Amino acid sequence: xxxxxxxxxxxxxxxxxxxxxxxxxxxxxxxxxxxxxxxxxxxxxxxxxxxxxxxxxxxxxxxxxxxxxxxxxxxxxxxxxxxxxxxxxxxxxxxxxxxxxxxxxxxxxxxxxxxxxxxxxxxxxxxxxxxxxxxxxxxxxxxxxxxxxxxxxxxxxxxxxxxxxxxxxxxxxxxxxxxxxxxxxxxxxxxxxxxxxxxxxxxxxxxxxxxxxxxxxxxxxxxxxxxxxxxxxxxxxxxxxxxxxxxxxxxxxxxxxxxxxxxxxxxxxxxxxxxxxxxxxxxxxxxxxxxxxxxxxxxxxxxxxxxxxxxxxxxxxxxxxxxxxxxxxxxxxxxxxxxxxxxxxxxxxxxxxxxxxxxxxxxxxxxxxxxxxxxxxxxxxxxxxxxxxxxxxxxxxxxxxxxxxxxxxxxxxxxxxxxxxxxxxxxxxxxxxxxxxxx
Amino acid sequence: xxxxxxxxxxxxxxxxxxxxxxxxxxxxxxxxxxxxxxxxxxxxxxxxxxxxxxxxxxxxxxxxxxxxxxxxxxxxxxxxxxxxxxxxxxxxxxxxxxxxxxxxxxxxxxxxxxxxxxxxxxxxxxxxxxxxxxxxxxxxxxxxxxxxxxxxxxxxxxxxxxxxxxxxxxxxxxxxxxxxxxxxxxxxxxxxxxxxxxxxxxxxxxxxxxxxxxxxxxxxxxxxxxxxxxxxxxxxxxxxxxxxxxxxxxxxxxxxxxxxxxxxxxxxxxxxxxxxxxxxxxxxx
Numbered sequence: 001x002x003x004x005x006x007x008x009x010x011x012x013x014x015x016x017x018x019x020x021x022x023x024x025x026x027x028x029x030x031x032x033x034x035x036x037x038x039x040x041x042x043x044x045x046x047x048x049x050x051x052x053x054x055x056x057x058x059x060x061x062x063x064x065x066x067x068x069x070x071x072x073x074x075x076x077x078x079x080x081x082x083x084x085x086x087x088x089x090x091x092x093x094x095x096x097x098x099x100x101x102x103x104x105x106x107x108x109x110x111x112x113x114x115x116x117x118x119x120x121x122x123x124x125x126x127x128x129x130x131x132x133x134x135x136x137x138x139x140x141x142x143x144x145x146x147x148x149x150x151x152x153x154x155x156x157x158x159x160x161x162x163x164x165x166x167x168x169x170x171x172x173x174x175x176x177x178x179x180x181x182x183x184x185x186x187x188x189x190x191x192x193x194x195x196x197x198x199x200x201x202x203x204x205x206x207x208x209x210x211x212x213x214x215x216x217x218x219x220x221x222x223x224x225x226x227x228x229x230x231x232x233x234x235x236x237x238x239x240x241x242x243x244x245x246x247x248x249x250x251x252x253x254x255x256x257x258x259x260x261x262x263x264x265x266x267x268x269x270x271x272x273x274x275x276x277x278x279x280x281x282x283x284x285x286x287x288x289x290x291x292x293x294x295x296x297x298x299x300x301x302x303x304x305x306x307x308x309x310x311x312x313x314x315x316x317x318x319x320x321x322x323x324x325x326x327x328x329x330x331x332x333x334x335x336x337x338x339x340x341x342x343x344x345x346x347x348x349x350x351x352x353x354x355x356x357x358x359x360x361x362x363x364x365x366x367x368x369x370x371x372x373x374x375x376x377x378x379x380x381x382x383x384x385x386x387x388x389x390x391x392x393x394x395x396x397x398x399x400x401x402x403x404x405x406x407x408x409x410x411x412x413x414x415x416x417x418x419x420x421x422x423x424x425x426x427x428x429x430x431x432x433x434x435x436x437x438x439x
Numbered sequence: 440x441x442x443x444x445x446x447x448x449x450x451x452x453x454x455x456x457x458x459x460x461x462x463x464x465x466x467x468x469x470x471x472x473x474x475x476x477x478x479x480x481x482x483x484x485x486x487x488x489x490x491x492x493x494x495x496x497x498x499x500x501x502x503x504x505x506x507x508x509x510x511x512x513x514x515x516x517x518x519x520x521x522x523x524x525x526x527x528x529x530x531x532x533x534x535x536x537x538x539x540x541x542x543x544x545x546x547x548x549x550x551x552x553x554x555x556x557x558x559x560x561x562x563x564x565x566x567x568x569x570x571x572x573x574x575x576x577x578x579x580x581x582x583x584x585x586x587x588x589x590x591x592x593x594x595x596x597x598x599x600x601x602x603x604x605x606x607x608x609x610x611x612x613x614x615x616x617x618x619x620x621x622x623x624x625x626x627x628x629x630x631x632x633x634x635x636x637x638x639x640x641x642x643x644x645x646x647x648x649x650x651x652x653x654x655x656x657x658x659x660x661x662x663x664x665x666x667x668x669x670x671x672x673x674x675x676x677x678x679x680x681x682x683x684x685x686x687x688x689x690x691x692x693x694x695x696x697x698x699x700x701x702x703x704x705x706x707x708x709x710x711x712x713x714x715x716x717x718x719x720x721x722x723x724x
Contacts, residue, residue, distance in 0.1 A: 012701070013698075014701075015697065015702075015706075015708060019701075027685070027689070047717050050720050051719070054719075054721050094620045095617070095618060097617070097618040098618070098622050099618070100624075104689070104690070104694045107689035108689060108694070135632070135674055136616070138633060138661065138662075138673060138674060139632075139633060139660060139687060139689055142673060146678075171509045173518070173519065174518070175557075176518050176521065176522070176557035176559040178558065179617060193515050193517030193553065194517075195552055196556065230717075232711035233712060233715025234718075235712075235715070236711050236712060239709045240708060254577055254625060255577055260623040260625075260693055261623045261693035261694065261697060262693070262696065263696065263700075264697050277697075278696075327622065345576075345617055
């Protein structure tokens with residue numbers, strides 16, 4: 001069925017999700033309908049829900065929120081013919097450092113998300129869906145509300161959608177500033193009006209999610225991809241990307257590149273190829289380190305320019321694809337300083353529920369502050385690795401694991417920079433001299 | 440399943456006083472949290488029932504009902520209700536907590552626990568404007584730390600502190616923020632959660648000076664500036680009279696770069712087949 005990786009020709013960008021962004025007033029229903037909008041919904045509502053679940057399974061669509069779990073499989077876990085209501089929850093709590101794809105998508109093309117929501121809800125037999133969007137992106141929230149209102153008026157939401165007999169309510173729910181709510185079970189607790197703290201799994205949301213009922217939680221980009229798969233079919237979708245990581249993906253380039261921005265390419269493209277399209281490194285200053293998918297994915301270096309940026313390729317080199325948030329740093333940036341800043345973030349965002357993460361991130365921050373003040377010792381490097389070892393795999397959720405990624409990978413590739421900080425011990429050289437990055 | 444079904448013990452406990460007898464016995468909040476007392480003093484809102492009535496009028500109560508009606512279970516309304524509270528008060532006071540507790544039939548402690556968890560709920564009165572500077576690694580490396588330092592000096596305040604009389608015209612609350620999901624436009628800051636992209640220390644200082652003078656410069660992406668409280672009303676889901684806001688700019692050059700480059704070079708995704716079939720209905724196992 002699949003053609004597999006299409007490596008024979010020069011790869012290029014494949015705008016699917018981002019194509020409509022160029023159209024005037026792309027966020028309006030009128031523009032969306034002119035550009036094939038809601039045609040997939042008509043096709044989907046004429047089908048059996050199980051055909052749609054099978055289609056998404058066949059397509060190989062994997063979650064775009066970081067973990068890459070097969071979306072069709074997730075939908076298939078929802079028990080059918082049970083007596084409980086089912087829920088669809090969209091994780092739009094984009095907050096992973098470096099990640100900036102869902103917010104522009106929802107601002108530019110909110111109806112693609114809404115169409116995906118209706119199709120998905122129909123497939124999993126849900127009559128209520130919530131878009132949990134981080135509170136700090138007010139313009140995005142505005143656009144979502146407006147699009148939902150338009151969709152209700154046009155009969156794409158509400159009762160008896162397009163005469164199909166299917167009902168769906170959609171609510172736009174603004175969060176309140178907590179990175180942890182991007183973790184799906186913390187998100188559900190938050191959506192229930194509680195502190196956003198993760199739940200013990202199992203039970204998984206598919207059986208006990210929102211209000212303890214079967215729930216699918218999917219990322220914005222995942223669900224916005226669904227209408228295209230319905231229209232194009234699974235073979236079309238698989239004509240992009242690789243066998244195990246099919247489809248197009250929005251890569252977000254930021255940092256020391258000439259032309260940062262959103263680049264939609266087939267999964268498996270490399271940073272070398274993307275950098276070429278983005279005009280190369282800013283001012284020609286060489287690359288030092290980068291993240292393939294946000295700060296929770298272990299760092300890569302200039303040696304990793306040709307790593308295929310798909311789920312398997314990133315993992316094979318010791319990192320993760322994450323959210324394809326490519327934060328790119330040049331030689332002017334101190335690695336320990338960057339790691340210290342990320343660690344401050346994880347410490348601030350740790351929800352405090354479990355001890356390894358709450359205490360571990362606290363002490364990691366203390367150690368890094370000490371090192372950056374020039375008061376560290378070489379033993380601090382080992383202590384940090386030891387603390388990380390006690391967080392990784394021992395925390396309640398992936399936030400703790402993510403907090404260790406920048407530290408352990410930075411020590412793996414740049415141990416000398418940490419040790420150099422310790423040599424300056426007596427001098428008490430302040431951090432800003434190293435923080436640099438004025439390039 | 441209802442809350443009662445999931446937490447039968449909790450539901451059976453009834454009132455706050457019954458649930459938290461120790462707390463009720465401890466007396467006033469002022470005694471327990473002296474540091475917060477000053478921030479609340481102007482409101483004169485002790486924890487007795489009905490105190491929220493002095494602060495929240497019928498219109499706000501009507502909006503609260505509207506929010507609650509959006510959800511299958513009322514407690515889900517708590518986060519938007521707290522945004523609504525901030526639209527009235529510019530922060531979440533003890534009276535605001537009381538108001539939410541009343542609307543949702545929750546305990547004061549349950550609402551307080553939520554308020555203190557989330558960064559966007561402010562415990563002290565905010566300025567007319569809230570300025571949030573991203574100081575996460577990527578923005579910081581491109582100048583975010585310098586921007587924050589410049590604004591601290593310009594305003595003479597630190598994190599979550601306010602220049603000017605909170606709530607008065609031209610008052611500005613400053614904060615450093617975590618990643619704001621605009622890394623391709625770094626370094627960024629927000630005023631009342633509207634984006635000001637690609638800032639420098641100079642441009643940011645210029646911006647807050649204008650805010651202090653009572654001006655409202657347009658954001659790079661977002662709607663024309665109003666104030667913190669109006670923004671909070673929108674976060675609670677109320678947009679009456681602000682229909683034009685939705686058309687505020689959203690796409691920067693960076694946002695469209697990939698799509699633009701593809702258009703210029705004639706790159707497209709593979710064409711879709713005319714009528715792609717859906718798979719047959721799978722057989723039940």
